Amino acid sequence: MKLLKGKWSGITVPLLSVALGLLVGGIIMLVSGYNPIVAYAALFNGIFSNTYVMGETVRQMTPLILSGLAVAFAFRTGLFNIGVEGQLLVGWLASVYIGLQFEGLSPIVHIPLAILAAGLAGALWAFVPGFLKAKYHVHEVITTIMMNYVALHVVNAIIRTYLLAPGERTDQINASASLQSPFLESITDFSRLHYGFVVAIIGAIIMWFLLWKTTTGYELRSVGFNKYASEYAGINVQRNIVLSMVISGAFAGAAGAMEGLGTYGYMTVMADFTGVGFDGIAVALLGANGALGVVLASALFGGLKIGALNMQSVAQVPTQLVEIVIAMIIFFVASSYLIHWISNRVSKRGKI
Amino acid sequence: MDFMQILQLIIPAAIFSAAPLIFTALGGVFSERSGVVNIGLEGLMLMGAFTGALFTILGEQWGMGAASPWFSLVVAIIVGMLFSLLHAVASISLKADQVVSGVALNFLAAGLAIFLVKKIFDAGQTPIIQERIYKTDVPFLSDIPFIGPLFFSSAYYTSYIAIVLAFVVWWVLYKTPFGLRLRSVGEHPMAADTMGINVTKMRYVAVMLSGGFAGLGGAVYATSIAGNFSHATISGQGFMALAAMIFGKWHPLGAMGAALFFGLAQSLSITGQQIPGLKEIPEVYLLISPYVLTILALAGLVGRADAPKAIGEPYEKGKR
Numbered sequence: 001m002k003l004l005k006g007k008w009s010g011i012t013v014p015l016l017s018v019a020l021g022l023l024v025g026g027i028i029m030l031v032s033g034y035n036p037i038v039a040y041a042a043l044f045n046g047i048f049s050n051t052y053v054m055g056e057t058v059r060q061m062t063p064l065i066l067s068g069l070a071v072a073f074a075f076r077t078g079l080f081n082i083g084v085e086g087q088l089l090v091g092w093l094a095s096v097y098i099g100l101q102f103e104g105l106s107p108i109v110h111i112p113l114a115i116l117a118a119g120l121a122g123a124l125w126a127f128v129p130g131f132l133k134a135k136y137h138v139h140e141v142i143t144t145i146m147m148n149y150v151a152l153h154v155v156n157a158i159i160r161t162y163l164l165a166p167g168e169r170t171d172q173i174n175a176s177a178s179l180q181s182p183f184l185e186s187i188t189d190f191s192r193l194h195y196g197f198v199v200a201i202i203g204a205i206i207m208w209f210l211l212w213k214t215t216t217g218y219e220l221r222s223v224g225f226n227k228y229a230s231e232y233a234g235i236n237v238q239r240n241i242v243l244s245m246v247i248s249g250a251f252a253g254a255a256g257a258m259e260g261l262g263t264y265g266y267m268t269v270m271a272d273f274t275g276v277g278f279d280g281i282a283v284a285l286l287g288a289n290g291a292l293g294v295v296l297a298s299a300l301f302g303g304l305k306i307g308a309l310n311m312q313s314v315a316q317v318p319t320q321l322v323e324i325v326i327a328m329i330i331f332f333v334a335s336s337y338l339i340h341w342i343s344n345r346v347s348k349r350g351k352i
Numbered sequence: 353m354d355f356m357q358i359l360q361l362i363i364p365a366a367i368f369s370a371a372p373l374i375f376t377a378l379g380g381v382f383s384e385r386s387g388v389v390n391i392g393l394e395g396l397m398l399m400g401a402f403t404g405a406l407f408t409i410l411g412e413q414w415g416m417g418a419a420s421p422w423f424s425l426v427v428a429i430i431v432g433m434l435f436s437l438l439h440a441v442a443s444i445s446l447k448a449d450q451v452v453s454g455v456a457l458n459f460l461a462a463g464l465a466i467f468l469v470k471k472i473f474d475a476g477q478t479p480i481i482q483e484r485i486y487k488t489d490v491p492f493l494s495d496i497p498f499i500g501p502l503f504f505s506s507a508y509y510t511s512y513i514a515i516v517l518a519f520v521v522w523w524v525l526y527k528t529p530f531g532l533r534l535r536s537v538g539e540h541p542m543a544a545d546t547m548g549i550n551v552t553k554m555r556y557v558a559v560m561l562s563g564g565f566a567g568l569g570g571a572v573y574a575t576s577i578a579g580n581f582s583h584a585t586i587s588g589q590g591f592m593a594l595a596a597m598i599f600g601k602w603h604p605l606g607a608m609g610a611a612l613f614f615g616l617a618q619s620l621s622i623t624g625q626q627i628p629g630l631k632e633i634p635e636v637y638l639l640i641s642p643y644v645l646t647i648l649a650l651a652g653l654v655g656r657a658d659a660p661k662a663i664g665e666p667y668e669k670g671k672r
Contacts, residue, residue: 132647147647272587
């Protein structure tokens, strides 16, 4: 039970939650007449069996890492950014817009420019809830949810009005802005793997560096720990709240650029949310809001989502089972009180 | 097109679109008044819509005929209450972050409902239900000049139930001892505890009431507006109900008013094309209006909106 206290609890609670989540998924499969062992074996094979699915898993991870970083960054500073989805959408649109508008640029200029634009768009979208929180004490959870819907409708309207190409989508971006790579595709049996994962890893390093190696990061974390103590210590709390949301939004916008410049190369009129932004919440929670944790949690969720396709074709279990498992994992992480309570009970009785 | 015709087009459509929002927003009022944030309204509505479609189809098969959708509403209330227990256990007993727990509830509902649809129907959506809740003319009242055609002809009974329930909820919350206890738990749980009110129990009841109401809202949506259930049936109505609750300042009648207004915005984005003068306004402004208004309301630009004081905080006995 030592594992549940002290420095190891940061790892054991997520691991236990994953195990419990998979267990619940297994029980649901049993109750609904599927064989969980066959299904989970198919799921596992669906993640690791060949280079194609591994390439797809990494591709799936890429935006998840960035959206997870966005949620985690806000969390670290005491804010809950549920608006990653909306920030991701405006970022996606901005990256595609830059990808379409400039021709003849070198990729070395064009790609960073497009990602930057995406980050800026996301930052701008997150600025609104950040500003309202700092200035008017408006709870960011509600405003970010509302901003998601505003983003969804506004992005669709902009595509329909200015950028529409046949098929309810924008044109394909210019090759100079594309993250797609024939080389990466060829070594992974023509998956849609692209260079975005490099950007995502750089994003994770930036977040770690910013939070732990800079004064700004120290201030941001301090505000997250205790707003009042920070205020007393002379830290400008309002400024830090806005800054945190803006940085978080920039990560979310960059996540959108991964879809716009990497996986798709265009943007469609969205009937519904992508879900990547919401998955970011799960990723951040499971990753304990750390850069490395977020990367690992993205690997798990990205893998589960790709593996689910195989689980459906081999064991006929609907892919939604994985969503149920992910939801249960969030419940268990959020209710870590339960895990601690059980561990206390057990250790008091002197067993284990 | 004269003014009366325009009103006849807009008002019934607004009330029709608003009904599911009113139910769900009333549920939100219960939960949040007791101090438990319920972001999970969307998920609860989703489970309600799924249950509504499923049990209408089952009711048809069991020979219930026109009573099938009404039967499904009752089942949806029960399913909503049971499903909301997850949120209650996590956020009240296990002291999980209420927002996180609500988000997880939404995830779970989306996954579970489609999982079950695929399992039961072997397809991505349920078949179209045959017995829907249809619009009717209310006897006598629809003959009243002016008011009759606007409010009482070709309307849905569920809309009236929603509006009546808003007044009932107001009465329960503000005129009964139960309502006083419920609100006190959301304002100052420790004071309430000192007075002998069981905070945990009150909050469980409130969250389950919100589940029942949101389940009903979802089922009404499925049986009157959508006609079947797929992954796209509930896409944001729960959050719009949440917005209505906030815009209505956590008050049942305010929430109903806001829901009616949002219903109007929704119906205008559909019927607006037929109305002169509105055609020129791009649809997007109507679509985003509920959300923008909620943000403005929260910023205090449309009157101050004060949330219950203890909202979002798990109650721990003895903690100060």
